[in-house]
Amino acid sequence: MDEIDIPEGLRYTNEDEWVRLEEGRAVIGVTDFAQQQLGDIVFVELPEVGTRVERGDPFGVIESVKAVSDLYAPVSGTISEINGELTERPEAVNEDCYGDGWMIAIESVDAAEQVSLLDAQAYQKHVAERQT
């Protein structure tokens, strides 16, 4: 398996999502580990802008050639943006999961919930535990 890229400065979840916190707003995608595990991404289904999500709720679906995986909201809030480019170019998740492959932005994120997210070191440990 290739090296797993886990940028410092992002926050992470046990469900292999990353969260970029920007003053009450959170941009969300899946990690390098997730996209490597999934393989070729061929379909991404995202919610409507304006949808309210609670932390832990499934908000969308990502499909590789072989597998279907749910996406879970890492924080509660209102979906303020979705990456519509992924409809035409789901492979962007494989090519640039922390950049062009971003999925949604959530507004009005509760500060208390941010604390429960993993930092890069903690997520690194979570990944290592699952590698054989």
Add this chain to the structure above:
Amino acid sequence: MSALKHTPLVDLHRKLGGRMVEFAGFEMPVQYTSILAEHKAVRESAGLFDVSHMGQLWFRGGDAVSAVERLVSCPVASLGEGRIRYGVLCNEEGGVVDDVTVYRVGPEEIFLCVNASNIDKDRTWCEKQISGDVELTDRSNDTGLLALQGPRSAAVLARITEFDLGQLKRFRFAPGRVGDVSAWISRTGYTGSDGFEIYLPAEAASATFEALLESEHCSPAGLGARDTLRLEAALPLYGHELDDTTSPLEAGLDRFVKLNTGGFIGAEAIARRARAGHTRKLVGFHMVERGIARAEYPIQHAGADVGRVTSGAHSPTLGKSIGLGYVPTALAELGTALDISIRGRPVKAQVVETPFL
């Protein structure tokens, strides 16, 4: 849980970076790099699969031909030496025990290449049915099987064999030396592309696989690509499109069933079920709206469940979602609008011609 079985290539798969998964009780590579890339390699160049998990049941003796004739749906006595036919083993009710390829080796020698998941079931079934001067030998564990598939297969294989591949037509096979190994070279496959399947001693399989990969035009391909390739070609997969209750006619395999002459186990039941009228039929569909149909998703029409998807995937060659599934005969017409229930939501699909390519 019982321990996973391995083909002779397991160490090589790991060395090549294969992602190993369980399939039919074997630990097999689902992909080496990317399913899409491996799929594309087969359609445009050449891909090499380890299919040593598949089984080989050999029938030998004065009654071998008549015994196999009674076991399989396709004609056997008329099958010349060096020729291959596809057929199904059926039970007394006309359900499919397995789908197989029948190889006529000699006047009194035939082997069946069978699905890995069904080796034990097939052997037990066949042993129960045969009688007279015929000996059944299961050579699955001694046999390595490599599938070299794609338009450049002949050029890739020619690098390591003197055998005149140009004279070997589709569904024929012949003995030949591949590298320094005595093998059977068969112009068959499960991808919908041209290619060869190479039967060889298990202990020689790994070195031959590596020798074929020395060609810059050939890359290893895993079970993931094998599945998307066979689906584009609308080739059935046992356990999905076929099972012990399916009539081969419902599955659209009419041309592999000797209905006129009969004479095989299940023939009467298949004919009886056909006369009574099949209630369902296997169809190919593509998604009209966005979404990927997957096996087991409900197929709906006018808001009601009418069937199930048996196989579905994003087609790498077509760039759209395709699938196979059973629907009531009345809804099997080309062009029929269906819905596939994807996570509880109906998504529009349409019955289309198969194969999809």
